[in-house]
Amino acid sequence: MFDVIKGDLAQLEEHLLQAVTAPEPDITEIGSHLITSGGKRIRPALCLLAAHGGPKFELARVMPLAAALELIHTASLVHDDVIDAADTRRGAATVNARWNNQVAILSGDFVFARAFAMVAEQGYGKSVLKGLADLVGNLSIGEIIQDRNVYKASRDVADYYARIKKKTADFLETCCALGAEVGGMTQEEVARLADYGHAIGMAFQITDDLLDILETEEQTGKPAGNDIRQGILTLPVIRAMEVSPDAEELASIVTNPEMTPEMAERALAIVRATDGVDVARDKADEYLATAKASLPAALPSDIREAFELVADFIGERNF
Amino acid sequence: MFDVIKGDLAQLEEHLLQAVTAPEPDITEIGSHLITSGGKRIRPALCLLAAHGGPKFELARVMPLAAALELIHTASLVHDDVIDAADTRRGAATVNARWNNQVAILSGDFVFARAFAMVAEQGYGKSVLKGLADLVGNLSIGEIIQDRNVYKASRDVADYYARIKKKTADFLETCCALGAEVGGMTQEEVARLADYGHAIGMAFQITDDLLDILETEEQTGKPAGNDIRQGILTLPVIRAMEVSPDAEELASIVTNPEMTPEMAERALAIVRATDGVDVARDKADEYLATAKASLPAALPSDIREAFELVADFIGERNF
Numbered sequence: 115m116f117d118v119i120k121g122d123l124a125q126l127e128e129h130l131l132q133a134v135t136a137p138e139p140d141i142t143e144i145g146s147h148l149i150t151s152g153g154k155r156i157r158p159a160l161c162l163l164a165a166h167g168g169p170k171f172e173l174a175r176v177m178p179l180a181a182a183l184e185l186i187h188t189a190s191l192v193h194d195d196v197i198d199a200a201d202t203r204r205g206a207a208t209v210n211a212r213w214n215n216q217v218a219i220l221s222g223d224f225v226f227a228r229a230f231a232m233v234a235e236q237g238y239g240k241s242v243l244k245g246l247a248d249l250v251g252n253l254s255i256g257e258i259i260q261d262r263n264v265y266k267a268s269r270d271v272a273d274y275y276a277r278i279k280k281k282t283a284d285f286l287e288t289c290c291a292l293g294a295e296v297g298g299m300t301q302e303e304v305a306r307l308a309d310y311g312h313a314i315g316m317a318f319q320i321t322d323d324l325l326d327i328l329e330t331e332e333q334t335g336k337p338a339g340n341d342i343r344q345g346i347l348t349l350p351v352i353r354a355m356e357v358s359p360d361a362e363e364l365a366s367i368v369t370n371p372e373m374t375p376e377m378a379e380r381a382l383a384i385v386r387a388t389d390g391v392d393v394a395r396d397k398a399d400e401y402l403a404t405a406k407a408s409l410p411a412a413l414p415s416d417i418r419e420a421f422e423l424v425a426d427f428i429g430e431r432n433f
Numbered sequence: 434m435f436d437v438i439k440g441d442l443a444q445l446e447e448h449l450l451q452a453v454t455a456p457e458p459d460i461t462e463i464g465s466h467l468i469t470s471g472g473k474r475i476r477p478a479l480c481l482l483a484a485h486g487g488p489k490f491e492l493a494r495v496m497p498l499a500a501a502l503e504l505i506h507t508a509s510l511v512h513d514d515v516i517d518a519a520d521t522r523r524g525a526a527t528v529n530a531r532w533n534n535q536v537a538i539l540s541g542d543f544v545f546a547r548a549f550a551m552v553a554e555q556g557y558g559k560s561v562l563k564g565l566a567d568l569v570g571n572l573s574i575g576e577i578i579q580d581r582n583v584y585k586a587s588r589d590v591a592d593y594y595a596r597i598k599k600k601t602a603d604f605l606e607t608c609c610a611l612g613a614e615v616g617g618m619t620q621e622e623v624a625r626l627a628d629y630g631h632a633i634g635m636a637f638q639i640t641d642d643l644l645d646i647l648e649t650e651e652q653t654g655k656p657a658g659n660d661i662r663q664g665i666l667t668l669p670v671i672r673a674m675e676v677s678p679d680a681e682e683l684a685s686i687v688t689n690p691e692m693t694p695e696m697a698e699r700a701l702a703i704v705r706a707t708d709g710v711d712v713a714r715d716k717a718d719e720y721l722a723t724a725k726a727s728l729p730a731a732l733p734s735d736i737r738e739a740f741e742l743v744a745d746f747i748g749e750r751n752f
Binding site for chain 1: 455457459460463509512515516533534535536538539540541542543545546547549550553554556558559562563565566567568569570572573574576577578580581
């Protein structure tokens with residue numbers, strides 16, 4: 115998917131590793147564990163692609179920004195894993211599992227700090243720095259609000275869209291917009307790539323959420339219906355609460371903090387018996403079409419194709 | 434102590450409150466709880482004093498920096514309280530106690546982000562931003578290293594100084610140096626105020642640590658010997674391990690993660706029977722003398738006096 119920036123992504127790994135290196139061996143060990151445990155690098159890839167599309171593209175100039183975006187994502191996942199008491203991520207032990215919660219909270223802070231140190235050195239200008247700081251602020255706000263609203267089934271689909279915007283779409287939007295800006299695109303082109311990023315972000319999260327309904331434990335290593343069990347409502351569930359003959363039963367399960375595994379299974383069955391998953395899939399496809407239509411006309415063809423492939427990839431995603 | 438910046442500090446409170454305000458009422462509630470729960474504001478005060486001492490002092494210019502320094506301190510305390518499972522701080526409920534650990538981890542991230550957003554808007558230049566990012570990074574490293582080394586009694590006093598430098602002295606040094614820089618002082622004056630900040634930071638932490646040995650539960654609301662019980666060695670304990678006839682017994686207690694309250698009491702008694710506290714107090718006084726001697730000659734007399742009062746205040750501290 116990312117052939118056009120394959121070399122850049124190899125370089126990125128070196129930058130990421132260097133960013134989490136410190137004179138103290140314990141710190142470098144934790145940092146490298148985090149970086150080498152993988153990740154799809156979709157955020158820095160979008161930033162690099164966007165920068166490539168601009169008239170002032172310079173790899174050395176955009177690389178620290180791309181790395182900072184991935185570091186912010188990494189730090190945020192480290193804190194999420196403490197919150198969810200998760201043992202593994204991407205098949206590797208989480209920091210909280212391999213070390214402990216203390217180390218995980220502090221190393222998340224450390225990785226956030228290294229992201230800001232990295233961009234501070236570049237002097238990108240106010241809007242880039244403000245964009246990154248707002249990104250971290252809004253990510254945190256989004257998660258606090260989600261945490262405050264679990265088991266309070268809002269049937270309002272607007273609440274759902276607002277939530278996944280803060281959780282995912284704002285992030286991918288920032289990656290595209292800041293990359294485009296550092297690449298020297300016009301204001302209008304930056305805005306169009308921001309729209310693209312927003313739309314694929316919405317599609318990505320909707321797809322992620324519907325996979326949670328569809329997948330079996332064999333496929334993912336975690337039981338299906340994880341969101342339901344955590345009291346988090348996703349699009350298929352909201353749809354089912356509108357159309358299912360068992361809507362009331364579903365609502366009573368998903369608002370119950372004492373939900374048993376059997377109740378969660380029953381809720382899943384109710385959702386699966388409706389067109390909830392299809393409605394969500396259609397909505398994701400709609401966002402992907404919007405994404406493609408948002409791409410600026412002036413993009414070089416190889417970069418345009420890469421952006422289109424990203425959208426297709428999200429549409430076909432079943433992992 | 435801070436008469437010369439009394440008006441500034443009143444304004445600071447408004448800036449702090451505004452920084453943690455968000456469209457979401459839940460977020461503003463958590464943010465204001467954090468800001469209105471108090472704190473001595475020593476970090477922004479040092480930054481403001483240093484800026485006042487420079488030829489290019491402009492209150493509106495330095496205020497966001499002063500606020501950002503206090504926000505970083507606040508965020509770091511929110512995460513510390515999760516790590517220590519603390520219920521109260523400065524007499525108010527901690528975020529983890531009043532809400533929960535999830536909210537506390539995320540609101541710490543939010544407050545860090547708002548600190549960086551605040552300085553991003555000002556365009557202070559690379560060195561200020563880099564200084565703040567490195568500050569957060571080094572604070573986190575310092576705490577991770579401390580966490581990895583509890584109950585591993587190093588008798589090496591150099592380890593102790595390195596630890597309190599990262600924990601406290603680097604922070605106060607950064608407050609003085611960045612304030613001086615934004616106030617337009619010369620490189621040499623910035624360096625001298627940085628030395629002042631480092632020295633009062635070392636003195637402050639040594640005093641804090643010796644109060645943990647001296648104070649009774651009635652005075653502080655928490656049992657004395659808190660550090661010992663957490664497996665953290667401070668200067669009086671290290672001294673006692675050098676000179677006490679019961680040094681071996683002390684060493685065996687402070688390296689025991691299963692330490693009982695009775696064992697901690699016995700360790701305290703061994704330390705109190707030596708000159709450990711006096712040695713630590715002398716060391717703090719030495720740092721305070723260095724601090725005063727470091728003040729740049731060109732400081733206006735009211736600012737110089739304020740800096741000297743801060744040093745005296747730390748020396749007389751028994752709270």
